[in-house]
Amino acid sequence: MQRKIAAILAADVAQYSRLVAEDEEDALARLASSREVFDEFVGKAGGRVFNTAGDAVFAEFPSAVEAVRCAIDIQESLRTQNLGVPQRRQMLFRIGVTIGDVVERDGDLLGDGVNIAARLEGLAEPGGICVSRSVFEQVGNKISVPFRDIGAQEVKNIPQPVHAFVVDMAGTVAGEWRRAPGSRLAPPPKPAPRWRTPAAAAGVFLIAAAAALTFTKHSGGPAFAPVGLSPSDSAEAYAVLAKSGGVVQDARTAPELYHNARTFEARGDAASARRDYLALAELGTEALDAHLRFAALLRAQDGRAGAREAYDRLREATGSGAAALVHATLFDGAERRRRIEAFVAARPDFSPAQMLLADEYSDDRVGAQTIGDRRKEKAALAAFLAADAEGGLTPFFLDHSALAEWLERARRRHAALEAEHATARGAPAAQFMRSNAGWTVSVSLPEPAVALAWRLGETGEFSATGETAAIDQRTGRLMPNLSFDLPPDTPPSTLWIKYEDASSRAVGPFPVSFDPHRALVDGHRDLLERFWNNWAAFSPDGRLVYYTQLMSYRCAIAKAELGFDDKPPTVLPMPPCDERNPYSIPADAAPYLKAPAGLKAVSVRLTYSNGEQSKARVFRRQ
Known part of the structure; x- marks a missing residue:
């Protein structure tokens, strides 16, 4: 499980049970059509639908602005769909939006953010949208629709009242509902003080940080005394505050500021949470869990770019390793991975970074892991657990409960990777098949690949095998040709095989031993075991018993015995193996025996060149 802060949208159908009871087929068809609208607009807004139980839809977004814009687009599209439908049969969704703390588990989201969004959806009118105060403060100046303040609302299973606002969607069913007593049109929120925004003036921020550092060094005053506390003292103080609850007045220490920020988050007061998170970050704390939560809040409110800008200033002003690491996590894709790797290399003492590095190579992050990805993830997890x-x-x-979650996840994933490593093959394998024209080498790879190359011996250039015309659905690219040919007189040597994995990273080269005699014997034995039903065959008139296949693959056979009915077996005559022309049968060799009169069946048993015996195979006369 992984905690994060996200903008959550919750929606369900008003009076859905009645719609189904009156006309189930129609209701289900229009619900499916409405779901397509949600999927389309959520995807366009950069969001993700994570749950669709019954008539409900839950989605997460990178920012509150995108969530509310998406909600408005959905309601407008659904309103168009309802045109011409009798009012009693219209399918109207109620939508709630909030910013909150959630836990991700197997792609689903759980936690306060989801619960509050669901309760806000219950406050919305059919066809309407209801948002929390934290969302209103973030979007009121960015979206050109009016909001109506409906005040603090008591909702089920949420201990604190939720201050809510509804979108005044003129011309919709929701826009025509009668105003609740005490509700009022909400003015746009006042711009946040410059020190509270991610685009705050650098001068103000840097002066405040410099003053804090100077004060700590020279006066030892109480405002920044917590910088001198040991980490264990701070963690214990935070644990006590978390149990006691409430908001600490005039918070100054790192535990107090973190406790207050978390409390304000739970209440939906994102502005106050942001203020205390910033004050905590300005102390230069190395508490990675606090920095990650602050960054998640910034990302939900201002998007990834805004959060990245804020943390760029923080790391420069405070010199905090945690701030520098979190700044690296706010980039995308390969750039994020590169920055985290650079941080780990530069700061080996900052051991929690290993967990974030492991995440960069996890299956959740990269999609289809390569063997290299799994090895790097396993190494980072091992370093994290060793620390x-x-x-x-x-x-x-x-x-420390957050640390416990990290450790539980690290141990579970490391154990899974260990089990995979114990059973999986990590190197290519080759099978050699001899024909009269030469050798065919068939390569099997331990993972999807986009290119394959080989070399014979210790020197020389590698030869690419090229591509086939088939597309590998695992990589989305043409499959490499997994076979190549060698001359018939190739001596014993070492083949070197390398490939490019699904991420186009070079893997190898790997040595594969090539022994022509052993390869010929093993190839013949494999064919004999796979096609044992051809060891013996009767002529059409039943007078002869042929063993042509045994003679063709004789290089793997030390002795072949054939028995007539219950009589003792006879050793079949075989010419010696000719490795230069292994499948040819000499002109003076007769690959058959005369069948005695009244013969009902023959049995065949092989002794291979390594001394092992086959099963006795029985062939009945027709």
């Missing part, structure tokens, strides 16, 4: 055994992780966490 825990040495007590090197606790100094970087204020909330």
Whole structure:
């Protein structure tokens, strides 16, 4: 499980049970059509639908602005769909939007953010949208629709009242509902003070940070005394505050500021949470869990670029390793991975970074993992767990329950990778098949690949095998040709095989031993075992018993015995193996025996060149 802060949209159909009871087939068809509208607009907004139980839809978004814009687009599209439908049969969705703390588990999201979004959806009118105060404060100046303040609302299973706003969607069913007593048109929120925004003036921010650092160094005053607390003292203080609850007045220490920020988040007061997170970050704390939560809040409110800008200033002003690491996580794709790898190389003492590095190579992050990805993830997880055994992780966490979650996830994933490593083959294998024209080498790879090359011996250039006309659905690219040919007189040697994995990273080269005699014997034995039903065959008139296949693959056979009915077996005459022309049968060799009169069946048993015996195979006369 992984915690994060996200903008959550919850929706369901008003009076859905009645619609189904009156006309189930029609209701289900229009629900499916409405779901397509949700999927289209959520995808365009950069969101993700994570649950669709019954008539409900839950989606997450990278920012509150995108979530509300998407909600408005959905309601407008659904309103158009309802045109011409009798009012009693119209399918009207209620939508709630909030920013909150969630836990991701197997692609689903759980937690306060989901619960509050669901309760806000219940406050919305059919065809309407209801948002929390934290969302209103973020979008009120960015979206050109009016909001109506309906005040603090008591909702089921949420201990604190939720201050809610509804979108005044003129011309819709929701826009025509009678105003609740005490509701009022909400003015746009006042612009946040410059120190609270991710685009705050650098001068103000840097002066404040410099003053804090100077004050700590020279006066030892109480405002920044917590910088001198040991990490264990801070974690213990935070644990006590978390149990006691409430908001600490005049918070100054790192535990107090973190506790307050978390409390404000739970209440939906994102502005106050942001203020206290910023004050905590300005202390230069190395508590990675606090920085990650602050970055998640910034990302939900201002998008990834805004959060990245804020953390760029923080790392420069405070010199905090945690701030520098979180700044690296706010980039995308390969750039994020490159920056995290560079941080780990530069700061080997900052052990929690190993967990974030492991995430970069995880199956969730890269999609289809390559063997190289799994090895790097496993190594990073091992380093993270080793740091825990040495007590090197606790100094970087204020909330030790968050560390416990990280450790549980790391141990589970490391154990899974260990099990895969114990059973999976990590190198290419080759099978050699001899024909009269030469050798065909068939390569099997341990993972999807986009290119394959080989070399015979220790020197020389590698030869690419080229591509086939088939597309590998695992990579989306043409499959490499997995076979190549060698001359019939190739001596014993080492083949070197390398390939490019699904990420186009070079893997190898790997040595594969080539012994022509052993390859010929093994190839013949494999064919004999796979096609044993051809060891013996009767002529059409039943007078002869042929063993042509045994003679063709004789290089794998030390002795072949054939028995007539219950009589003792006879050793079949075989010419010696000719490795230069292994499948040819000499002109003076007769690959058959005369069948005695009244013969009912023959049995054949082979002794291979390595001394092993085959099963006795029985062939009945027709």
